[in-house]
Amino acid sequence: MTTGMIAATVGYDVERVRADFPILARRLADDRPLVYLDSANTSQKPEQVLRALDEHYRWRNSNVGRAVHQLGDAATADYEAARATVATFVGATDPAEVVFTKNASESLNLVAGVLAWADGARRVGPGDEVVITEMEHHSNIVPWQLLCERTGATLRWFGLTDEGRLDLSGVDALITERTKVVSVAWVSNMLGTVNPVADIARRAHEVGALVVVDGSQAVPQLPVDVAGTGADFVAFTGHKMVGPTGIGVLWGRRELLEELPPFLGGGSMIETVRMEGSTWAPPPAKYEAGTPPIAEAIGLGAAADYLSGLGMAAVAAHEHAITAYTLEGLRSISGVSVLGPTEAVDRGGAVSFVVDGVHPHDVSQVLDSYGVAVRAGHHCAKPAHRRFGVQSSTRASAYLYTTKTEIDTLVDGIHRVRKYFKVA
Amino acid sequence: MSLDALYQEIILDHYRRPHHAGLREPYDAETRHVNPTCGDEITLRVHLSGTTAGDTVADVSYDAEGCSISQASVSVMSDLVIGKPVADAMTLHDEFLTLMQGRGAVEPDEDTLEDAVAFAGVAKFPARIKCALLGWMAWKDAVAQATRAPMSKEETA
Numbered sequence: 186m187t188t189g190m191i192a193a194t195v196g197y198d199v200e201r202v203r204a205d206f207p208i209l210a211r212r213l214a215d216d217r218p219l220v221y222l223d224s225a226n227t228s229q230k231p232e233q234v235l236r237a238l239d240e241h242y243r244w245r246n247s248n249v250g251r252a253v254h255q256l257g258d259a260a261t262a263d264y265e266a267a268r269a270t271v272a273t274f275v276g277a278t279d280p281a282e283v284v285f286t287k288n289a290s291e292s293l294n295l296v297a298g299v300l301a302w303a304d305g306a307r308r309v310g311p312g313d314e315v316v317i318t319e320m321e322h323h324s325n326i327v328p329w330q331l332l333c334e335r336t337g338a339t340l341r342w343f344g345l346t347d348e349g350r351l352d353l354s355g356v357d358a359l360i361t362e363r364t365k366v367v368s369v370a371w372v373s374n375m376l377g378t379v380n381p382v383a384d385i386a387r388r389a390h391e392v393g394a395l396v397v398v399d400g401s402q403a404v405p406q407l408p409v410d411v412a413g414t415g416a417d418f419v420a421f422t423g424h425k426m427v428g429p430t431g432i433g434v435l436w437g438r439r440e441l442l443e444e445l446p447p448f449l450g451g452g453s454m455i456e457t458v459r460m461e462g463s464t465w466a467p468p469p470a471k472y473e474a475g476t477p478p479i480a481e482a483i484g485l486g487a488a489a490d491y492l493s494g495l496g497m498a499a500v501a502a503h504e505h506a507i508t509a510y511t512l513e514g515l516r517s518i519s520g521v522s523v524l525g526p527t528e529a530v531d532r533g534g535a536v537s538f539v540v541d542g543v544h545p546h547d548v549s550q551v552l553d554s555y556g557v558a559v560r561a562g563h564h565c566a567k568p569a570h571r572r573f574g575v576q577s578s579t580r581a582s583a584y585l586y587t588t589k590t591e592i593d594t595l596v597d598g599i600h601r602v603r604k605y606f607k608v609a
Numbered sequence: 610m611s612l613d614a615l616y617q618e619i620i621l622d623h624y625r626r627p628h629h630a631g632l633r634e635p636y637d638a639e640t641r642h643v644n645p646t647c648g649d650e651i652t653l654r655v656h657l658s659g660t661t662a663g664d665t666v667a668d669v670s671y672d673a674e675g676c677s678i679s680q681a682s683v684s685v686m687s688d689l690v691i692g693k694p695v696a697d698a699m700t701l702h703d704e705f706l707t708l709m710q711g712r713g714a715v716e717p718d719e720d721t722l723e724d725a726v727a728f729a730g731v732a733k734f735p736a737r738i739k740c741a742l743l744g745w746m747a748w749k750d751a752v753a754q755a756t757r758a759p760m761s762k763e764e765t766a
Contacts, residue, residue, distance in 0.1 A: 547676050547677050
């Protein structure tokens with residue numbers, strides 16, 4: 186599934202959607218309206234999600250999976266219903282394949298961690314190779330570096346083309362019989378590129394490698410069918426998809442979740458504990474040690490319901506239109522260059538750019554004085570910045586509530602930035 | 610929040626024409642500091658000239674990539690500390706740090722901080738305080754290394 190393929194015209198009224206997000210109505214310093222273009226960093230939350238959190242704590246709060254009382258039953262039912270909702274949202278047929286974590290980083294660390302401890306063929310060790318890409322978020326680089334350092338395996342990666350796409354020309358030399366894991370971002374958080382994960386997964390499976398997909402930017406933006414990606418694991422996070430912080434997801438194929446060893450040990454993840462040793466609960470509980478983020482999981486369920494209500498095809502179509510409009514607006518300013526694909530084809534909503542002669546911190550500071558919130562820095566993708574010869578960039582990232590008027594304010598703001606720093 | 614309160618003309622002048630930039634010999638210690646949130650980097654060298662009464666900052670040289678605030682701050686700092694006894698320069702460091710951490714409530718002393726008073730407005734922009742301090746932190750670290758270097762090499766390794 187790519188944004189280029191979505192020709193959906195089913196739309197929604199953006200103004201009505203915006204009314205669901207209380208924060209979008211707030212005023213900033215000098216009574217300026219908020220123009221929130223930092224959704225790839227974290228999205229805003231609709232009333233429906235806030236209400237789910239509030240109602241949980243106000244009326245149904247209890248620990249899950251252990252309390253024999255009415256509140257315990259209510260909280261457990263809500264928690265498991267949220268799991269089922271999230272499973273359906275990403276096209277998983279079995280809710281037990283949805284493991285709740287703290288965030289996408291934890292999901293990715295979980296996979297990398299257990300592959301060091303696995304028995305038999307799945308274990309990553311000396312002589313094995315792990316393949317990632319140069320456009321990964323640090324959370325899909327560092328866990329694999331740690332795995333390789335700790336096991337003696339070798340980390341390899343796909344390079345990038347000048348346009349900001351994966352350079353797949355050497356795929357057969359990169360993914361070989363030595364490859365144990367291939368872990369790839371579905372949508373880049375910096376370049377916006379939508380990667381052909383299904384093609385990469387097919388090649389990886391030919392050599393028997395496991396496929397991990399970082400779906401942190403994809404799940405909020407695209408209609409997702411986890412099984413259809415060909416992936417064995419898909420990691421994503423709640424707070425980028427109008428859900429709360431503190432809740433992430435690892436979707437994994439059931440047989441793998443059953444076969445692989447636990448990650449964290451503790452309460453809830455056991456079958457029985459004796460002083461001499463313990464046995465594990467079946468997945469997903471096996472990977473959910475300790476009291477989980479209960480309210481956050483319920484909030485994520487509400488977020489998935491909210492997105493389903495809009496329809497992910499409509500969300501993707503809106504995102505696509507706004508991204509095209511943003512790229513067009515940035516093109517109209519001289520001295521501004523976009524890092525990553527410059528056309529809205531196979532492209533997500535994160536648009537990183539450089540303003541000649543003005544550091545991203547200064548760009549974002551001036552934009553902030555007009556109420557425009559963007560991200561400045563390396564966006565946790567230092568290697569990708571290095572690939573394009575820059576230390577940092579400014580990133581505007583739209584979402585389902587972004588309007589064209591807001592993009593106009595951004596473009597106008599960049600003109601003001603250039604004037605302020607006398608580079609216009 | 611006025612932009613001009615942050616971007617004083619002095620700051621923009623130093624940003625466009627930084628003083629003492631470039632790495633020079635001789636030096637006693639070199640440090641490399643990074644602002645992990647934005648990736649800004651500085652490599653800074655300190656050369657001290659020793660006397661019986663205590664060390665003096667003979668030179669500060671640096672190679673830095675960063676925003677206007679971080680670039681201007683290291684430029685102003687170099688102007689301030691070069692030629693001063695280390696103890697006096699360290700007092701200036703402390704004074705600047707207090708100013709930055711004062712949330713805009715600290716009245717800077719222009720007699721001691723000179724051009725650095727222009728950074729008073731930065732204290733009201735929490736995300737930028739680190740930028741203003743990057744050069745100062747690298748300098749303090751370099752001085753610490755230079756003054757203890759002969760005794761404990763392994764400590765700095």
